[in-house]
Amino acid sequence: MIAARDILNGRDACWLMDCAADAMLVIGSDGRVLLANPAAERLFGYSLDEFGGLSVEDLMPRRFRAAHGDKRADYAGRPEYRRMGSGLELYGLRKDGGEFATDISISPVENGHVLATVYDVSSRKRLEEEQKRMIHELENVNEELKNFAYVVSHDLKAPLRAIGSLADWIAADQHDRLDAEGQEHLRLLIQRVRRLDALIDGVLRYS
Missing domain, CATH: 1.10.287 (Helix Hairpins)
Structure with missing residues (x-):
C-alpha cells in the first residue's frame, strides 16, 4: 500500500488516522483502497497489506456494488464532506462474509482521493x-x-x-x-x- 505520508498532509494527520477509534480508509479515484488504519483492520478483518488489493466495492455486500460505482462518479464531480447513512440502510462486508450496519462519512483529500470514516452501528441498529x-x-x-x-x-x-x-x-x-x-x-x-x-x-x- 502507498505510505500514509504520501497521501495525507503531514505526520500529525498520519498519527491521527492510526490512532483513530473508527475505521478509516483512503480511496483512490478508481475506487481502490490506498490506505487503511488499524481500526479498519479490526472492523473488516483484513490485514493492512490485504487492503491494498481491494476496491471499496469489495467491502460492501454484492447487492450494493453496481449502484456504488455510479455514486463514486457523481462524488468525483462534486467532492465535499458528506455524512452517509441518514435515512439509508448501509452495510459493510467483512472478510469472513459477515455483514454489519454502518454509517459512513467521506471527505476529499489530495489528488482526487477520498477519506472515508466507517462507523459500525450494529449495536445501535439492534x-x-x-x-x-x-x-x-x-x-x-x-x-x-x-x-x-x-x-x-x-x-x-x-x-x-x-x-x-x-x-x-x-x-x-x-x-x-x-x-x-x-x-x-x-x-x-x-x-x-x-x-x-x-x-x-x-x-x-x-x-
Whole structure:
C-alpha cells in the first residue's frame, strides 16, 4: 500500500488516522483502497497489506456494488464532506462474509482521493429494532386490554343494570315493608351498584 505520508498532509494527520477509534480508509479515484488504519483492520478483518488489493466495492455486500460505482462518479464531480447513512440502510462486508450496519462519512483529500470514516452501528441498529419490536408488542397489548375492558365492562353492565333496576323497584314499592336492617342493606346495595356502574364507565372511558 502507498505510505500514509504520501497521501495525507503531514505526520500529525498520519498519527491521527492510526490512532483513530473508527475505521478509516483512503480511496483512490478508481475506487481502490490506498490506505487503511488499524481500526479498519479490526472492523473488516483484513490485514493492512490485504487492503491494498481491494476496491471499496469489495467491502460492501454484492447487492450494493453496481449502484456504488455510479455514486463514486457523481462524488468525483462534486467532492465535499458528506455524512452517509441518514435515512439509508448501509452495510459493510467483512472478510469472513459477515455483514454489519454502518454509517459512513467521506471527505476529499489530495489528488482526487477520498477519506472515508466507517462507523459500525450494529449495536445501535439492534437497539432500534428491539425498540420497534417492544413498541409493536405494547401496541398489541394495549389493543388487547382495550378489547378486554370493553367486553368485560359490557358483560358486567347488563346484570348490574338488572340488579340496579330491581333494587330501585324494591326501594320504591317495598321500602315500607322492610325493617330498619333491611332498609340499610337495600341502601348499601343501591350505593354499591352505582359505584360499580361508575367504575365500569371509567374503565370504558380510559380504555
